[in-house]
Amino acid sequence: DVKVTQSSRYLVKRTGEKVFLECVQDMDHENMFWYRQDPGLGLRLIYFSYDVKMKEKGDIPEGYSVSREKKERFSLILESASTNQTSMYLCASSSSDRTSIFGQGTRLTVV
């Protein structure tokens, strides 16, 4: 069964900490995405990647960076976590002829 796996289901971090959210897919997909979801706002795109070592800013990249050193792994990095980054984070992957597959989400709380 193909899947997208996010490393943590729940995380609690302190303000100012550097936070890594990991996402791994086993489908050899070229494209990977990071979204955040907040109540009433739906999904908002943070960053995406079309290939290894490639990255593109989405709609709300401020305060985030990403890393894609290997095709199967796309990491979202919060350089210095802030309380307004408390949210649900969703990773997705896709290929040119298939629709996105989503991970189960990581609920991050910054205190």
Add this chain to the structure above:
Amino acid sequence: SNSVKQTGQITVSEGASVTMNCTYTSTGYPTLFWYVEYPSKPLQLLQRETMENSKNFGGGNIKDKNSPIVKYSVQVSDSAVYYCLLGDCGGSQGNLIFGKGTKLSVKP
């Protein structure tokens, strides 16, 4: 429990009008989103329906409510997957449930 159901696939000819259904059940205060996904692209928001702009102001215990999206005079370029997404702020804030998506194919 909360749920979202969508029609799997729709094929139409150019110029037709298409209604894509999204039937949801919610125990809280839902916001319903429609997104479109073109191949290899991120999701794009099409429409959002909140309790304030829906006909159901009661809140809580909504069962099998349909919130469709309608596209008129579709073109081949409208071929994509359309997702319905239920965000529910009741109880556990920020619950998010995806429909499986409706694949729209428009033939020339």
